[in-house]
Amino acid sequence: MKSSLPMQTSSLKNELEGEYLEKIRKDFPILQQSVHGKPLVYLDNSATTQKPKTVIEALKSFYEVYNANVHRGIHTLSEKATERFEHTRQQVHTFLNSTNEKEIVFTRGATEAINLVAQTYGRQVLQPGDEILLSAMEHHSNIVPWRLLAEEKKALIRVIPMDLQGELDLNAYEKLLSPRTRLVAITHVSNVLGTVNPIEQIIQLAHRQNIPVLVDGAQAVAHRLVNVQSLDCDFYVFSGHKMFGPTGVGVLYAKESILKNMPPYQGGGEMIVTVSFDHITYKSHPYRFEAGTPAIAEVIALSEAITYIQKIGFSSIQEHENRLLDYSTQALLKIPNLKIIGTAKEKEAVLSMTLGDIHPHDIGTILDEEGVAVRAGHHCAQPVMDFFDIPATARASFAFYNTQEEIDRLIKALWKVLEVLG
């Protein structure tokens, strides 16, 4: 059974350990290398994930075999490229369980997807004095587009507070929902704290007052099953590169009832029906939002990333990553003066830490010398740093290919930090 990855079914689940895990790791060429003479331990998965061979091969074979523009040519290559491109759209639709594939718009990434919503939907509905509700743990990409829009429209940004565990205050949230609230934009999983927000509840509460909700799923889709219909979110965004796919491609899911009434975003080829200098008619969704030549190779390769995740299956992924989270949390807390930032009850395998008054940048450099890649900095979430009154953290973030031995290497490297700088 272990020689080929079985499809995910409820009765069949492969535990990510032993030979099976080793085999999976071999699918990721980059994980086989050494850094500073030591086998690479890659723990920066929240920043970007590594790519399996199938994704890399898909990029290569596109350029070697059927590179052509999409939706334009009537020649064989273009038809094949178009067919594969649209196949990914179909696959994303089933991956998210949207109502149909027309609700799937390809973007450059989560960032562009949020900007798209802000500049089309947001711009259309926002009036002076209206409010947009964000949370205290947003990534800059779910703050800045709204700030820009709010400034233009003289609207206000309101912020759902959190506590010191990194959990949102839902009572405060309910009180912040007002007749002026036009949109709630919130992260599914925090990239710094690992908190999994109770978005079902957040969406329900907003919908009671007919307020739409955008969910930033950048840190969720590689780790947990997302079902946009059962969540009932109005918008859901993510990036391909954080789910084992290529950079340069992301997804905006929007409910068809909303998407079909949204004005265009960028103008250009692909998104029009007829153009003259004084009159233009636009295509319907999703093409209206995909001006210009898209990231064709990347979209096509994203399909392989989704296939890979589905073959392993989210229940195996969750079980394994929860084990890694427990194991590393216990081990880290044995290190003197180490503090974990983000201790929510519902957490993904993300560990932000501070180590006495040793600066995270110094931690990052020393860990790197030991072959351990973590991120050190503010993680594009300066408001989170300000809230915890720290300049930065060192962050280890896991994916299904990480192992307990790698956590042991992390712990050993942290002791080395204490030896050099403690």
Added chain:
Amino acid sequence: MSDLRDLYQELILDHQKNPRNFGELPDANHHANGFNPLCGDKISLDFNTDENGLIHDIRFHGSGCAISKASASMMTMALKGKTIPEADALFQVFHHLVLGNLVTEEQIEHLGRLKVFQGIRDYPSRVKCASLPWHTFKAALNHNSKTITTDSDNDSVN
């Protein structure tokens, strides 16, 4: 291959633990703030010059990593008593040194103890940590009242 000990030398660790000239200078005639958005390092620098144009007193405070703290501390020691043109010359050589540009043995000797930062050229992501205090000094010199950031200079070595 680079060695951690080339980066975290004893002298650097000493200055990190016991920074010299740490604090504020209320009667400073030059002041600037520096910020590294990548890691959140902040430095505030004050100095004053006497009637002969010598840097008479210089202090810094803020928060940062071992490298930026040590660099700020050692910079203040190196600059005290220097004329502005001398300080500027030191800035130039230091900047070239950490970027890994060619500097002559003579210039390196001229840096004195600051040459411990030579090892940083093997750590491109840390160059800005060492150069932030110096850029802040330049800003103070030019009476630049905006907070300067490491993004707006060309320290990038890639």
